[in-house]
Amino acid sequence: MEGNGGKNNTIETWLNKHRLMYNKATQHPFILSIRDGTVNLSSFKLWLGQDYIFVREFVPFLASVLLKAWKESDDGSDMEVLLGGMASLNDEISWFKKEASKWSILLSSVAPQKANQDYCRFLESMISPEVNYTVAVTAFWAIEAVYQESFSLCLGSGSKTPIELLETCQRWGNDGFGQYCVSLRNIANKNLAKAPADVLKKAEEALLRVLELEVGFWNMSHGEM
Numbered sequence: 001m002e003g004n005g006g007k008n009n010t011i012e013t014w015l016n017k018h019r020l021m022y023n024k025a026t027q028h029p030f031i032l033s034i035r036d037g038t039v040n041l042s043s044f045k046l047w048l049g050q051d052y053i054f055v056r057e058f059v060p061f062l063a064s065v066l067l068k069a070w071k072e073s074d075d076g077s078d079m080e081v082l083l084g085g086m087a088s089l090n091d092e093i094s095w096f097k098k099e100a101s102k103w104s105i106l107l108s109s110v111a112p113q114k115a116n117q118d119y120c121r122f123l124e125s126m127i128s129p130e131v132n133y134t135v136a137v138t139a140f141w142a143i144e145a146v147y148q149e150s151f152s153l154c155l156g157s158g159s160k161t162p163i164e165l166l167e168t169c170q171r172w173g174n175d176g177f178g179q180y181c182v183s184l185r186n187i188a189n190k191n192l193a194k195a196p197a198d199v200l201k202k203a204e205e206a207l208l209r210v211l212e213l214e215v216g217f218w219n220m221s222h223g224e225m
C-alpha cells in the first residue's frame, strides 16, 4: 500500500491546499513591480547581489540531492534531470557575474542579508544525510518552480518589464526552464506517491518552508524587512 493512498498528484493537492502561500511567493510585489515596469533599480541590484550568494550556496545543496538520488532513487533518469540542473547552475553563476558587471556591482563585497542567511541555513539543513531524497527533491522542485512561475509572469502579454531586465526574466521564465520544472515536479510526485506518512509530512513542511523563505527573500529585495 502506498503511503499516499495510491495518488500520484501530491504536489497539485498541496498547491491547492496552500494556494494562498504559493501565490504570495510567486506573485510578490517585487515581481509585480518588474512586470508593471515600476521596479526600483536599486532593489533589482540588491536582489542580484544577494541571489548570486544564494546560487553559490545552492550548488552544494543540489550536489546533495544528486547524491541522495544516486543512493535512494530506483529511477536512473532522475540523475540525468538533476545533472542537467547542475549544468544550468554553472551557466547561472557565469550569468550573474556578467550581469553584475553590467550593473557595476562588486560581487565580492556583497554580504548576505538576514533573509538570505535564513534561506542558506535551510539549504544546509537539507544536505544532512538524515534528510531523505523525497523531502530534498520536493524542496528542490519548489525552489526552482517559484522562480519559474514568478519570472514567467514578467514575460506574459501586457507585461511592461523594462528592456534591461528582460534577460533576467527569460533566464527563469523561458519554456526550457518550465519543462525542467515539470520534470522535477514529476520526480517529486513519483517519489511522494510511494512515501510513508512521516516522509510526506516532512516534504509538505519543506515545501511550506521554501515558500516562506522565498517570500522573505523577495521582501528583502523589495526593501520590506
Ligand SMILES: Cc1ncc(CN)c(N)n1
Binding pocket: 051, 054, 055, 058, 143, 144, 147, 214, 217
Ligand atoms: C532565492 C532563489 N530561489 C530560487 C532560485 C532559482 N534557482 C534562485 N536563484 N534564488
